[in-house]
Amino acid sequence: MDADIDRIVLTEEQIQGRIRELGEAISRDYGDEPVLLIAVLRGAALFVADLSRAISSPVEIDFMAVSSYGSSTKSSGVVRIIKDLDESIEGRHVLVVEDILDTGLTLKYLLKNLSSRSPASLEVCTLLSKEGKRRVPITCKYVGFEIPDEFVVGYGLDFVERYRNLPYIGVLRSQVHAEHP
Numbered sequence: 001m002d003a004d005i006d007r008i009v010l011t012e013e014q015i016q017g018r019i020r021e022l023g024e025a026i027s028r029d030y031g032d033e034p035v036l037l038i039a040v041l042r043g044a045a046l047f048v049a050d051l052s053r054a055i056s057s058p059v060e061i062d063f064m065a066v067s068s069y070g071s072s073t074k075s076s077g078v079v080r081i082i083k084d085l086d087e088s089i090e091g092r093h094v095l096v097v098e099d100i101l102d103t104g105l106t107l108k109y110l111l112k113n114l115s116s117r118s119p120a121s122l123e124v125c126t127l128l129s130k131e132g133k134r135r136v137p138i139t140c141k142y143v144g145f146e147i148p149d150e151f152v153v154g155y156g157l158d159f160v161e162r163y164r165n166l167p168y169i170g171v172l173r174s175q176v177h178a179e180h181p
């Protein structure tokens with residue numbers, strides 16, 4: 001375990017096992033229909049890499065990058081698109097892939113924006129969800145894990161851009177937060 005991690009919340013085995021189940025559910029639902037996975041950078045990059053390989057339906061992948069105004073640990077709901085999709089999503093089955101759903105404000109903005117582009121369908125798959133923190137209702141068809149309201153890192157999730165490469169998800173030692181106020 002990394003020295004900065006206080007406690008592991010989800011092990012690599014738990015994460016990979018759940019991704020296999022999500023992949024099976026998605027493959028069952030879409031069948032032979034092509035599905036376009038839209039991953040939200042940067043956090044969901046690792047998740048989409050593993051999730052896409054667990055799906056047997058025809059898959060395409062595109063990326064979007066958004067920035068939330070305000071501090072890095074609090075969502076303001078005001079979102080700016082930094083990198084847009086490379087292709088049109090009109091008439092396509094779109095599955096937005098997110099690392100973590102917290103207040104839901106970022107995703108609400110994104111879904112409104114994407115639905116205005118007339119996809120054939122629009123669903124969400126998030127690895128983690130903090131139900132207790134939700135400020136806007138979001139229909140999320142595929143949820144990996146419900147977790148309590150704690151700031152977690154690893155498996156794509158960062159703290160000041162670090163720890164994304166941890167294969168597990170954990171809570172940082174409070175000392176690390178204090179060093180980067």
Ligand code: 5GP
Pocket residue numbers: 043075077099100101102103104105106107150151152153157158159
């Ligand atoms: P929301 O708009 O749902 O509040 O914010 C979602 C975004 O906040 C996530 O995509 C992620 O970037 C960030 N976030 C929320 N909770 C956590 C957390 O526990 N750890 C990390 N590293 N980022 C988080």
